[in-house]
Amino acid sequence: xxxxxxxxxxxxxxxxxxxxxxxxxxxxxxxxxxxxxxxxxxxxxxxxxxxxxxxxxxxxxxxxxxxxxxxxxxxxxxxxxxxxxxxxxxxxxxxxxxxxx
Amino acid sequence: xxxxxxxxxxxxxxxxxxxxxxxxxxxxxxxxxxxxxxxxxxxxxxxxxxxxxxxxxxxxxxxxxxxxxxxxxxxxxxxxxxxxxxxxxxxxxxxxxxxxx
Numbered sequence: 233x234x235x236x237x238x239x240x241x242x243x244x245x246x247x248x249x250x251x252x253x254x255x256x257x258x259x260x261x262x263x264x265x266x267x268x269x270x271x272x273x274x275x276x277x278x279x280x281x282x283x284x285x286x287x288x289x290x291x292x293x294x295x296x297x298x299x300x301x302x303x304x305x306x307x308x309x310x311x312x313x314x315x316x317x318x319x320x321x322x323x324x325x326x327x328x329x330x331x332x333x
Numbered sequence: 334x335x336x337x338x339x340x341x342x343x344x345x346x347x348x349x350x351x352x353x354x355x356x357x358x359x360x361x362x363x364x365x366x367x368x369x370x371x372x373x374x375x376x377x378x379x380x381x382x383x384x385x386x387x388x389x390x391x392x393x394x395x396x397x398x399x400x401x402x403x404x405x406x407x408x409x410x411x412x413x414x415x416x417x418x419x420x421x422x423x424x425x426x427x428x429x430x431x432x433x434x
Contacts, residue, residue, distance in 0.1 A: 266385070266429040275430045283384065284367070285428035327386035327428045328367040329376045 240272045240290060247294035254302030267326050276301060281310030283329040286321055296320050341373045341391060348395035355403030368427050377402060382411030384430040387422055397421050 245261045253259060265273040270287030274297055277283035284304070289297065296318040303312045309331070314322065346362045354360060366374040371388030375398055378384035385405070390398065397419040404413045410432070415423065 260431070262431050264429075266426040270428075273428065275428070277384075277430050277433055279433050283378075283430045285386070285430060287428075325367040327371075327374065327376070327388075328365075329378050329384050329386060329430060330361070330363050332378055332380050 243291040244272050244274075244289060244294065247291040248297065251294060251298055254298055254305060256305030257298070257301045270326055273326065276304045276310070277329075278305070278310065280331050281307075282331055283310070284321070285326045285328070286324045287326045288324050289320065293320055344392040345373045345375075345390060345395065348392040349398065352395060352399055355399055355406060357406035358399070358402045371427055374427065377405045377411070378430075379406070379411065381432050382408075383432055384411070385422070386427045386429070387425045388427045389425050390421065394421055 241261075245259075248259055262275075265275060265285060267273045267285065267287050272289040273285055273287040274289060275283060275285045281304075286297075297320070300312070300318040300321045303316050304310055312321075342362075346360075349360055363376075366376060366386060368374045368386060368388050373390040374386055374388040375390060376384060376386045382405075387398075398421070401413070401419040401422045404417050405411055413422075
């Protein structure tokens with residue numbers, strides 16, 4: 233928690249909300265991603281695509297998260313080429329889930 | 334790897350394949366769930382439901398995984414009441430992802 237009692241997830245959400253969202257990206261706050269030991273987490277998901285969950289994030293990562301989300305939104309199956317993923321996505325993946333077919 | 338070179342994930346898949354699948358449950362092997370540091374992992378997902386990823390599993394957990402999958406299949410939103418989840422699902426969740434709405 234911050235000195236003002238704000239939770240890290242709320243601060244990350246605030247940082248993401250303050251930015252212009254990339255085309256095709258919507259932002260949705262959730263209470264819990266069941267990744268308690270991994271700090272702040274975000275999930276990327278879309279119909280027909282692989283879903284990803286990333287952890288150990290903070291409000292400082294907002295710009296990089298949005299850059300990665302833009303790549304994901306532009307990619308038909310959600311499998312963004314490795315070199316095009318931001319470093320936080322390459323190193324801080326908690327899990328991914330196949331598309332529902 | 335086992336003495337015969339079989340990977341743990343392949344052994345888990347074999348154990349799950351050998352069992353009778355609960356109603357509404359289908360089994361699909363995947364190459365990678367991006368949870369490298371967490372041993373064998375399984376994901377539960379279905380349209381309109383929360384998706385879950387569990388880790389640190391082995392072939393010995395097959396029966397409990399299938400019991401948990403049966404509860405999940407029978408539950409409209411994927412949010413199985415805590416006490417009805419097998420212990421491995423209560424303690425070994427890596428992440429969950431909200432339904433795509």
